[in-house]
Amino acid sequence: MTADRDTLPLPPLAPDMQAVMDRLMAEDGVQPDPTLLPPAEGRAKAEAANRRWNGPAPAMARELIVETPGGRRAFVFIPPSDTGREAILYIHGGGWAFCSAATHEGAARRLALATGAPVITFDYRLAPEHPYPAGLDDCLSLWAEREHILSGRRWSVSGDSAGANLALALMIRLKNRDLPHCGLLFYGVFDADFESPSYRQVADGPGLTRGKMQRYWDFYAPEERRSSDPCLTPARASDEVLAALPPLYLNAAEVDPLRSDSEALAARLHALGRKDPFDTVPGVVHGFMQMSIWLPQAEAAFDRAGEAFRTMT
Structure with a gap:
């Protein structure tokens, strides 16, 4: 395995991305891996680390908290450019184990501004x-x-990382009934192949590592279910399942163990004759869109998602 990994040099970080990583190290030092802590403790550390990205919060025209008949709270961010025609359900990432609507509030606001x-x-x-x-x-x-x-x-769905997995799984479970109009999927978990090119290339980070992803998967679903259930590993779904999906936009971070997940899914979609756009953002790590307050590539990625959304809608 080491020899294989040596044939895949780690892509260099973009200067802006390196500056963010250096700043995090200067401010926080070396932090414990939250996936190796008791769940409540790991969750608290992930929550604190991610909430930093929310501010300064982009202003909205209106903000609502709505309780549904089923007793769920939904946080609604309505941008000034809202036309009254569209809405996007955003599913947060965090390895199915960490983070919350609160940690991804900044991302939700930026997506609202980008898409209108x-x-x-x-x-x-x-x-x-x-x-x-x-x-x-x-x-x-x-x-x-x-x-x-x-x-x-007209509702669409979006998500980042494990949230992108859940967004795509939602579309697969709905099949042809009540589907979202389109999907915006950011550096998603779409497979569980820990020997993919990007898992070998970025096994030890920076940021997300193969070991963390293996533990996230162990938290979420037993190994024997992963390859057979398209809601867990949609990159392995049948042609029929993938062909029935609504229009999608996908992106990936270049320096990310999950990059090959998006590459493989995009290749499957394109082989079916679909025209779903797919972008790889060079020199950035997993979760980079959370880092908009410091990282220009994150703002640009939201803008690109907004462009894709307007094309699809």
């Missing part, structure tokens, strides 16, 4: 206390209640 559509976030049950399919079931429940949040809209 309200973005709705929410909390779902987290692993390992609540493994698959609990989180996905929560996403489907909120989707079924979306008209109680904003009515008379």
Whole structure:
């Protein structure tokens, strides 16, 4: 394995990305791996680390907290450019185990500004206390209640990392019934192949590592289910399942163990004759879109997602 890894040199970090990594090290020092801590302790550390990216918060025209008939709270961010026609359900990342609507508030606001559509976030049950399919079931429940949040809209879905996995799984579970209009999927978890080119190339980070992803998967779903369930590993879904998906936009971070997941999924989609756009952002690490307050590539990625959304809608 070492020899294989040596044939895949780590891509260099972009100068702006390196500056962010240096700043984090200067401010925080070396932090414990949250996946090696008791779940509540790891979750608290991930929550604190991610909330830093929310500010300064982009201003919205309106902000709402709506409680659905099922008792779920939805956080609604309505941008000044809202036309009253679209809405986006945004599913946060965090390895199915960490983070929350609160850690991704800044991302939701930036996506709303970029797309011109309200973005709705929410909390779902987290692993390992609540493994698959609990989180996905929560996403489907909120989707079924979306008209109680904003009515008379055409709804799409988006997510980052594990949230992109859940967004795509939601579309797969819905099949041809009540599908989102389109999907915006950012550096998603779409496979569980820990020997993919990017898993070997970026096994030890910076940022996300292969070991962390293996533990996230262990928290979420047993190994024997992963290859056979397209809601877990959609890059392995049948042609029929993939062909039935609504229009998608995908991106990937170059310096990310998950890059090959998006590459493989995009290749499958394109082989079916679909025209789903796919971007790889050079020189950035997993989760880079959370870092908009310091990282120009993150702002540019939101702008590109907004362009793709307007094309699809």
